Amino acid sequence: MCGNIVIMKRVVVIGGGPAGMMAACRAAECGARVTLLEKMNKLGLKLSLTGKGRCNITNTEPQIMTFIEKYGDNGKFLINAFNTFFNKELMEFLKRRGLVLKELSGGRIYPDSDNSWNVVDVFADYLKELRVHIELESPVKELLHYQNIIGGVVHENGTVLCDAVIVATGGNSYSKTGSSGDGYQLARVTGHKVTAIYPGLVPFNLLDIDPRLNGLKLKNIKATVTVDEEVLSEAFGEFYFTEWGADGSVILRLSRDVKEEIQEDYLTLHIDLKPALDEQKVHERILREINSNGKISYRNMLKEMLPEKMISYFITRTQIPEDTKIANITKEQRETIVKNLKDLTFTITGTRSFDEAIVTSGGVELSHIDPKTMESKKIKNLYFAGEVLNIDGDTGGYNLQAAFSTGYVAGENAAKEKENNEEN
Ligand SMILES: Cc1cc2nc3c(=O)[nH]c(=O)nc-3n(C[C@H](O)[C@H](O)[C@H](O)COP(=O)(O)OP(=O)(O)OC[C@H]3O[C@@H](n4cnc5c(N)ncnc54)[C@H](O)[C@@H]3O)c2cc1C
Known part of the structure; x- marks a missing residue:
């Protein structure tokens, strides 16, 4: 159920956090040939720290309109993504792959094992099953584009040419986990505004x-x-x-x-x-x-x-x-x-500084991104997902849900062959 797939598209996902791993899974499920480039030597390092190592994956709040209140004014941007892939779908996705979940006070969902690495493992196993090509220790330095169409990426160990790129590099907090604001620079040099950024939940x-x-x-x-x-x-x-x-x-x-x-x-x-x-x-x-x-x-x-x-x-x-x-x-x-x-x-x-902030407030300007697809309005076939966007939520599982949902939508749309996309 992935829309009009005509030919196998080559998709590069930058960043192996929750948004990037979900995007890579969905793009591969939808028939794309996917390469996931991660800067660090492991996938999901920040994910492994979440919820004090237990990972508060999402929240059971059933109403999308109530859920989006937890992100302040920018929450509206998430309505489309949540209509496609919300908390119920995320929990089913994880349960189908063997992760037992539990609900704690305030509707907070955790793995029953209280071990966030079990969440990372679900993705690592599924990425393998979907034959996603993963390159660790490969920080992306540059996006290749001709006029306003994306054509590939340059990373520390080489160049990958592709039909679509998803930037899922996270924010600027806990930089030891790899999220050190690289995506903002990639966005800026390709003509996107990036708002002021602040330490959030700090x-x-x-x-x-x-x-x-x-x-x-x-x-x-x-x-x-x-x-x-x-x-x-x-x-x-x-x-x-x-x-x-x-x-x-x-x-x-x-x-x-x-x-x-x-x-x-x-x-x-x-x-x-x-x-x-x-x-x-x-x-x-x-x-x-x-x-x-x-x-x-x-x-x-x-x-x-x-x-x-x-x-x-x-x-x-x-x-x-x-x-x-x-x-x-x-x-x-x-x-x-x-x-x-x-x-x-x-x-x-x-x-306290960004290194003690749970999230980054601010990021890629939302008016430059199509909320239905996560595609840039400036560069065709370039997508953004997760905390790199100007979206941040309250504690309680809201930030991970936003990362998974936007990643899912970006992955699905990056894999699609667009009818009006003659240039490719
Ligand atoms: C201590 C802590 C606890 C938290 N607890 C929770 C919680 O319980 N529940 C919740 O909902 N949220 C929690 N959060 C917030 C949540 O972890 C983030 O919002 C979420 O991880 C964002 O996902 P992401 O995929 O967008 O970015 P990230 O998880 O930051 O992943 C981005 C990935 O991109 C990689 N990368 C960066 N630049 C490059 C590059 N140039 N090339 C290649 N790869 C690159 C990074 O190495 C990283 O692996 C917590 C955060 C922290 C710091």
């Missing part, structure tokens, strides 16, 4: 972080980021302090919404340690404690309210002596305690 650096907080994990908190009192983003969940700042699911989620502002300004991170109680309720709770247990010390009262690892820091922050009997706490001091429980603030000085 931890924050905080100003003057107190070493006592290092390693402290906070659960069920609300975190908000503001600039000049304007709220930029807020999220609920958990995060932890590190020696340089803040990391964890809440922080990664916030980082997507503030990626531009964070380049320009110091932002403020507000932590609400008691999001289930409003300020009044927190006051009442402290007053109850004071009325029933007035002889205990401030430190002992905090033991009921905060994780152990936070208490010394909180005492310093509120500047109330730790051995103060709580019956002696003044109204002003009570207000300071409530303020710090409900709105503990830190200055965000920036994000």
